[in-house]
Amino acid sequence: xxxxxxxxxxxxxxxxxxxxxxCAYENTAFDYFPWYQQFPGKGPALLIAIRPDVxxxxxxxxxxxxxxxxxxxxxxxxxxxxxxxxxxxxxxxNFNKFYFGSGTKLNVKP
Amino acid sequence: DVKVTQSSRYLVKxxxxxxxxxxxxxxxxxxxxxxxxxxxxxxxxxYFSYDVKMKEKGDIPEGYSVSREKKERFSLILESAxxxxxxxxxxxxxxSGYGYTFGSGTxxxxx
Numbered sequence: 001x002x003x004x005x006x007x008x009x010x011x012x013x014x015x016x017x018x019x020x021x022x023c024a025y026e027n028t029a030f031d032y033f034p035w036y037q038q039f040p041g042k043g044p045a046l047l048i049a050i051r052p053d054v055x056x057x058x059x060x061x062x063x064x065x066x067x068x069x070x071x072x073x074x075x076x077x078x079x080x081x082x083x084x085x086x087x088x089x090x091x092x093x094n095f096n097k098f099y100f101g102s103g104t105k106l107n108v109k110p
Numbered sequence: 111d112v113k114v115t116q117s118s119r120y121l122v123k124x125x126x127x128x129x130x131x132x133x134x135x136x137x138x139x140x141x142x143x144x145x146x147x148x149x150x151x152x153x154x155x156x157y158f159s160y161d162v163k164m165k166e167k168g169d170i171p172e173g174y175s176v177s178r179e180k181k182e183r184f185s186l187i188l189e190s191a192x193x194x195x196x197x198x199x200x201x202x203x204x205x206s207g208y209g210y211t212f213g214s215g216t217x218x219x220x221x
Contacts, residue, residue, distance in 0.1 A: 006152075009150075032208075032209070034209045034210075036210075036212075041214070041215075042214055042215070043114075043200050043202075043212030043213050043214045043215050044153075044200070044210075044212050045212065046209040046210065046211070049209055089152065089153065096141050096160065096204065096206050097155070097158065098143075098155075098210060099155075100145075100152045100153040101152055102150060102151060102152035103152050
């Protein structure tokens with residue numbers, strides 16, 4: 001069964017808007033929640049990550065919000081730019097083994 | 111920067127061939143992983159290794175095997191390639207407790 005569920009599958013946002021991607025998990029043993037960004041023809045690259053002892057982490061225009069009780073976490077991209085157009089994967093891990101969401105293809109229109 | 115290098119970007123192989131995908135990392139990571147990526151299915155774990163000569167099955171190991179003779183190198187082997195193994199293959203490595211570093215991927219087509 002899918003350990004991490006990600007939505008939406010695709011997202012179109014206007015330049016300057018906020019992109020929001022959501023993920024949910026079931027296994028309460030997960031202790032590390034990264035987001036990866038993948039451009040066409042490239043491998044995924046670590047974008048930002050959070051551990052369950054904090055509810056929010058911000059790095060530049062990228063923010064992870066984490067809700068431990070709901071077992072949900074989300075990626076917010078503020079002031080979205082065309083260069084942010086990529087596929088985004090959430091993941092969750094424990095004991096070094098990662099489980100990935102199915103991915104969200106983001107298209108930021110100029 | 112950590113580098114994970116996959117030997118081939120594109121491969122075309124025939125059904126029934128034995129296929130080797132090579133992955134090398136240069137940062138002394140103990141953990142290495144092989145995933146395949148398919149549209150709508152995300153990344154699925156094939157095999158992983160936490161140490162030299164050690165291997166563990168992931169979620170979809172059928173039809174694959176791996177080899178880790180040296181810490182920096184992790185090879186994925188398709189024993190007898192089939193068309194349903196046409197996919198993007200991604201290698202990753204990590205230190206324990208930290209995120210992965212991925213290679214650029216090998217797009218394999220089996221005809």
